[in-house]
Structure formats: structure tokens, C-alpha cells
Amino acid sequence: MDLRAGDSWGMLACLCTVLWHVPAVPALNRTGDPGPGPSIQKTYDLTRYLEHQLRSLAGTYLNYLGPPFNEPDFNPPRLGAETLPRATVNLEVWRSLNDKLRLTQNYEAYSHLLCYLRGLNRQAATAELRRSLAHFCTSLQGLLGSIAGVMAALGYPLPQPLPGTEPTWAPGPAHSDFLQKMDDFWLLKELQTWLWRSAKDFNRLKKKIQPPAAAVTLHLEAHGF
């Protein structure tokens, strides 16, 4: 996993994607109800943007934690991070997921991750780091709302949190500072993996939802652009 800051690929990809689809939106509108296509596209774009934003944040935060957490080959056991939602999944299982389940898993994962992420803010000793974390939390909250919008457009209900399953990952005396740092490390790592997976999810969903006619229109409009 590469959590280094300064990689502008994500931002570039995000901008390219946005530019590519700017002329497509009116084209889709011409056919009447656009359906969930634009929402999925926006969710995908937001995911790529958050990927880029996380690279910068993670670099700063891991440097704040100090070595070995900011070393590229550091790979500690998950320990307390076992409660974090795992993004990695078997490829066949991932392919076999239906749209509802795919979206539900995304929604649940980011709900938990957002909650954990807010816990990081309490550890940050510098005001600048706290600002960066708060900004990212706001963006992640936006992604969560965007996924909820897609699910609503497709007619899927939002998952209800089960009683007793609320994340309770608050620092306490029993939890050592070092393990806390390891949890923070895993939180950022898992978050990055989830964003990567979500991009795949929404891309797959986008291709599936968009009708072929819209694709032709998109092509023509893009050519004109």
C-alpha cells in the first residue's frame, strides 16, 4: 500500500473524468429522466477525489505518528483494528455481489470508518492536522450522502444500524498508546483500500446502469467538445 503524499495521479484522473463527463450530462438529460447514472458518476468522481485527498492526509498523519508508522514496508498485525470493516474480498465473491449488496457494504463501511476517523481528531496535537482531518471527515460525509442518494435512486433502503453494533473505539487506559497508533495506521490503510474498491464498485455500477443509447450520445457530445 502506498500512502505517500504528493501523488497527483488521483487529482488528474478526477479532473479528466469530470471534464469527460461535463458534455455528457446534457446529452443524458435529453432523453428525459436521467436515472441514477449521473448520481453514480458523481459518486465515482467523489471517490477518486477522496483517494487523492487521503494520500495527502495520510502522509501528514503518519509522519505525525513517527517511525515505524511512516515507513513504507511497515506491516503490523491488525490487533485492535479487527473491528474495522474489511475492504478486501475474494474476486469471485466481489463479482457475484448484486447492486444492492454492493452499495450496502459501501454505505456500512464508510459509516463505520467515518466514526472511527472522528476519533483521530482527538489525538491530533496540532491545529493544522485537526483542520485537515475535519476537512476529510466532511468530504467523507459527502460520499456517504452520495451513496445514500444512489441507493435511493435505485430504490434500495438504507441499512439500519443494529443495536449494540455501534463502533466503540475510543481510547482508554487499557488501550496502549502504541496500539492506538497501530489502529490509526490500519484505519487509514483500510480507508484507502475501501476508496479503491468503491471506485471499482461504482465504475462497474455505472457501466451496468448506463443505457447504450446514452453511451452513443455521450460519444458524440464528447467529440463535439
Next chain:
Amino acid sequence: MDKLSPLTPVSPRISFKSSLQHLDLEWTVQNLPHHQELKMIFLIEISRIRTSNIIWVGNYSTTVKWNQVIHWSWKSELPLECATHFVRIKSMVDNGMPPELSSWSEWSSWEEVHAQNPLEPNALFVFPKRKLVEEGANVTICSIFGSNLKDIFCYLEGELIHGEQLDSHILTFELSNVPFVRVSGMNFYCVEKPTNITDGIVLFVSKVLEEPKDFSCETRDFKTLSCTWSPGVDTGLGWSMQPSQSYTLVESVSRERKHCEHKNVCNWKITQELQEIYNFTLIAENHLRKRSVNIFFNLTHRVHPLAPYNVSLESIEATQATLRWKVLYHGNRYSLLCQVELEGEGKVIQQSNVSVKVSGEEIFSELVPDTEYQACIRCAGAGHFWKWSEWNCQKFSTSEAAPSEALAVWSTVREENGSCIVNLFWKPLSKLHAKGKILHYNIITENLDKPHRVKLYSASGLANDMKLTLDQCAYQINVTASNSAGQSPASVIAISGDSGKEVEEERIQRTEDGFFVSWKPLSADNIIGYVVGWCVRLQDPLCDLQWKNIGPNTTSTVISSDAFRPGIRYDFRVYGISTGRVASLIEKRTGYYRELTPSMNPRVTVKNLTSHSFVLSWTDYSTNDQSGFIQGYHVSLKSKNRQCQPGFEKAVCSAYTLVQIILPMIFSVLLIISVCYWKSQWVKEKCYPEIPDPNKSSILSLIKSKENPHLTIMNVKDCIPDALEVINKPESTKAQVMGTEKPFLAESELTAYLYPLQKEHSGPGPWICFENFTYNQSASDAGLCGHIPVPSKDLPWQQGLLTQPDNLLNVLEGNCEQPLREIPAGEASLNYVSQLASPLYGDKDSFSNNPTTTMPEPCSDYKMQMAVPACLASPLPSKESSLSSVVLLDQGEHYH
């Protein structure tokens, strides 16, 4: 003395504080008498891992009552979680006797302390879990691991470090002098490979708390004391381990304390008005340390007054103003010392100190009218200086006063159509003398013949001259300047119709300081002073007239001005001022700031052209066009392709005359002709003796009569041996040579330099140089000589004539220049004609009108036209000269 029975400690109980690494012991003493206190000594032994491994032994003395629980603590360097500890105690009554005479009780049983539960086989732990130390401290870290784990690697800040094996499952690491690395602490962790079982700790290292610096308190209003300090480094750490240090103010007189909300300032409310003495202690504190500083002061010695208020300027006059202000009242016993400064033009011109309780006043005098000032005031404690207040400044301007000085006035007078035109000039008053804005100038003219005829004129305050047309030139003129407060003393000038005597103008030189102007003194009885006047800009109608007033006893002055420019002639007029204020011209001077080369040549015309002479005429420079005094004109005649060069002869003709060069030319030509004629035979013998004609030889007469009459044979034996060369030149050579010479015969080149002197002088045309002798050298160097081409008369017969010397000139030019300089002109006039005349003069029809046309003059100037350079007179051995001869001869064969 009875020996007391030993009292054995019973039921020792041990607890521990992991964060502090303290072992806390509690025990009681058995068999202690009721209501009796005993002074006892306890001997304590502590073992680690096993009881036989005693790591610490020490005494603890205390007074013990019946049934009392005794507490004692021990701090372990090694985290208690890493090893089992054992403790036992024995006691002895401290009766003042030596220990060997007293008896110890029995040891209590070993009490065991397990700070950590029994380890799982795959467990790995690092301790202490949460440790806060100060920078530079020594820290012991330990790692314990289960029986299944073998290869343990431990890292501090990512760097592998090696520890000491305390037991088979205990590793210890001694870190000494730990540094501050970051607020999130130093990371220490151990990992077992290959299982990747990991545990670690964060060691929080705090910066050392610094003592607050520059601690100081002061009051501005006797209601609040403001205490400030420099806090030093922030010792706060992340993960809520340690917040930034806190500050507390403690006042020991009133015994009050206050927690400060800010890290560098704290306000203390003054509640007891009678309290004058304050003793403050500032305490800085964090989890590890306290630092404090103390100040002790009298409140009246720490007064930093607020800036004065209600500052105003009152009764502002031309030379005086009054400043008034107020200060915050601090009681009848406390007064302030206020410093008042008056600034004018950016400088402090007055300064004074005034003692004030409530309000103050300061009078500024000797001010300059119509001037802007700024009054500033600040205050400090009068009894004990602590700090000045801020300045409070007010600007003000004094009112105007009447101008104090008479104007400096001058005039020029001229009569026109019976009227007298007076141009009146005055210099603006300086700010010091104007004492306000000049609104207008008043001019009063009074006819001297009719004293009651007075006329008043007015000019704007911006004007500095006025033109008056008077009916006659006998007037007295009064000039005054007025501002809002009044008018200046009158300046009187008188004019008269008397034009005065004629004064001759003299030239003056500028010195380093300026123009030095001197004059002969007039009778001091009638003279009240002198005026020297001059114009700066001659092209202006009013010429920017300048003048300088000089006292009656002075007869010279130096006029200097930045307005003087090189190449401009400045005229200076010196006037004597009579007691009747009438000016009379007494001297005229003229001079240049620096003379320059004439910027243009005169317009020259050529008149009266004859075969021997011509007349050059030109007009003189006007005075204004002269960039220096014209001392004369320089005329030179040059060959057309040459430039004037230094060393050539010059004809200097006085200015304003025509140049007459006719007479010397005629005289010279006649003289040469006479000499030539008189000495023709001698010249012929010397220069070109008659060449014997082989056809007329006596030897040939025999052969001619017997054989072919056209056959001519020269017998060498019949001739006196001499230089003889025979050249057999084919016909083709002729054409080639002609082709080579063609460019020299270009008609355009000829017509451009046709000169009217062709009968005498066939060389290049005249070059005429005009020189200002002051700048002779530079002018010549700069090539300023004017080439005056004379209109040509392009007669066909002249072309042939002029072609030949031009050819020769071009051919010989390279060889002749140097001999011309070396050989005196007088020697170079004789032999030339004989050399070239022999073949040329064969065509007498063409050359009869111009016998000297063939004389080349490549280096001639206006006199050389009458002299023949020796280099041309002597035979030239060069190939070029031979070719020239061929051209002239137009022969296939040529004999030398």
C-alpha cells in the same frame, strides 16, 4: 537497662502503581504496648524474580503507635510488570543504643508481587505502557514474552536496538538521556518473527519547562495590574499525555492567587486602594515540573500612563500658540511629568517638561507666521519614571503677517513711438519674508515731472514681471507685495529718459567660479549701489532677466548660475544706482560659459572667375549664431580627394573681408614663366636634352643611299654608350592597357571636378577650410573643412585635357605623398614638363591652350598648384608610370 523484646512486622501487604512504577507496602507491628509510641527502625529487603536475588536493602525509621498501619513506597527503575518482586521486613526499637547492642525482630515472610498475569505461550508485552519523562532522563523499557516466542526484535523509532536478557523471557533496554522528538512521543516496539506478534509503547518525552522570562507588571489606570512574561517553549504533548504548561499568579501580601488564561499575560484586579506594595510570584507548571519567578514593587513605580487626551491648540497667532491637554487623574498625591515637543518641517524645534495632575498648558512663542507645526505631548510618572505614555500630536498653522522685506526689483526701459516701455521684474519673496501667501503685487508709478500724477497697477501674486507703457521715461516706480495681513515695505526704482553714455563692450573669460565682472567705481556720494544684469535665455522676449544687487563699495562680482550653457554668449550690463534710484549703464561685458566650435560653415559664394583668380565671399555670423568668438576665417584649397590636414598652409583672412588670392597667384605664375623662359636652354640641357634621331644619323646616310631607303640600322659603335632599352610591344598590349585605364576616364568623375583654373592648374579642385583658430586643431581633425565644388563648365575639349592629369594623379598618388613632404617645394618645379611633354606635345592642336595640363598634382594644395613636385619631375621607374606613358603615347613601342 532492660532490653526490649523484638517486635516483628506482620501482614505486609503490597500493592503497585504501574504508571509511577511504585511498590506500596503496608504493615503493622505486633505486640506494641497500648498508648505507647515507639521509635522504630525497619529493615526492608526487595528481591526480583526469585527471593535470593535481592536487588535493594534499606532502612526506614518512624514512630509507631499501637495498632498503627505503616506505609512505605519504593520506586522501581524496571517496570514492575516485567518481573515478580518479593519483599520482607524486620524491625528494631530505636532506643538510641548502637545497633549491635539492640536486637532485630524476625523477618516477616516474603511477600510476592505479580504486576502481570501469567503469560500465554504466544504473548508478547512491552512495558511501561504509558511513560512521561523529561528531556534528558534515563528510562528502562522491558519486554516479556511467552515460551513459544524465540526471535524477538525490538525497535526504537524504527531502528533495531539490542537489550539485556534479564531472564529467559525478559529483555530490558536502558535508554539514557532521551531527547524530545515529537509531541506524539517516541515509538518503541518489539516483534517476534516470523509470527509477527507485536507490541510496543509510546515514550512521551517532554521538553524541559523553562522559567518565565521578563516577568513584569504595570498599571495604566490604577485599577488593573497587567503582568506579562515570555513563556518559553511549549511543553504540551499529544494523546492527552501532557497539556501545555499552566501559569498561576500568586500575590503574597494579599495572599490571593489567580490562574492565568493566557500563556504570556495575566490581569490582576487592584481591589485594595491602599495597597501600594505588591509581591507577585508567577508559577509555571506541567506534569513534571514547576518553575516560578518573583517580583516585588511599589504600585506608584509601575505606572504606565495613558496618552494625554483633549489635546488642543488655542489662541493661534502669527508667532504664538497655546497648547492645552488633560491627563487621567490618579489622586492628589500622584502627578505626571509631561514632555511637550514642537516640530516644524520634520524637526523638533522646542522641547519642554510640564508637571501635571489633571490638565496642562504650554505656550509656544517666536513662531514663524504662516507655518505648519505639530505639537506632541506624552507623560510619565513624575515621582518615579517607569514608561512614557504614547504620544498625542496635533498639527496647527500660524496665521499670516505682513511681508517684512521689500521686493528686489529691476527693469528694462526702451522708447517706442514716443512712449516708454518699461518691463518691470521682481523676485518673489522667500517664505521667511513673505510671511504668508502673496495675494498680489502693487505697482505705483509717479511721474517725476508731475509728482501728483500717480497711477496704481496690480499684478497677480503668481506674477514676477509687468510691462508698463508710460508716456515718458521719467518716472519713479514703487512696488509692494501684499498678503492677507498687510503689505511689504515699498521697493523704489526710478527711470529717466536719459539713454546714458555709450559704453564699449569688453570680453570676459569665465573662471572656475563663474563670470568675473568688474567695473570702475563711480563717485560714492552719488551711488547707493550697483546692479549687474544679464539674460539667461536669449531667445525669450523677456530673456529671463537676472540681476544682482551689489553694494556701493564693491567694484567686482562673480556671476554664477546653473542656467549658463556652453556655446551661448552672455552679455552683462553693470549699472550704477544713483541716490535718486536711477540706474545708469557704466560697463558692458560679454563672454561665453565655454566657447564651442562653430556649428555651421559660412555661406560661401565664388565670384569673378577668371583664368587666374576667383573671389570668395561670405556673410558674417550673427552674434547669436556664434558659439564662440569668431577670430578669423581659414581658407584653404585642397585637391578634390583630400581633406584638410594639419600642417597645410592656411590663408587667414580677417573677418568681414573678401579673400584675395589673385595677386600672389598671378605673381607666382609670372615668376615661373619668366624663369622658365629665361632658363629654357639651360633647363632643356639639364632636364631633357635633345634626343638624337637615329634616322638622322650620319651612319645611316650611307646605307640609305645604297639600299633600302626605309631600312634604318643603328650601329652601336657609332654611338656613345648610354642607357638604352628596346621594348617590343605587340598590338594586343595596347588594347589591354587601354582597358585598364578606362575607369579613370569616367565622364561623371571629370565633370564633377571641373575647375575654372584649367589653364594653370589641371589638378584637383579647391578645398576651402574655415577655421576658428581657437579650435583649429580639433576642427581640422574632425574634417570640418567645407568642400566647395565649383560649377563646372563641361566643355568637350577640356575633357581630354583633364583626363590625363587625373590618370597620372591616380597612378602616382601612392608614390608621391612621401617625397612631397620631404622635398622642399622650391626644388620641385623644374623637370617635369620635359619628361611628359616630349610625346604629348606632338599634338599641338589639343594642348596648345593648356601647356601645363599634363602636370599631375596629386598632393597639391592651394600653392602647390604652382609648384611641381620633384617626384613627378623625375623619371618614374614604376610599371604604372610606363603604362601611363603608353596611354598617352598610344604607341605600340616605347623607348626610354
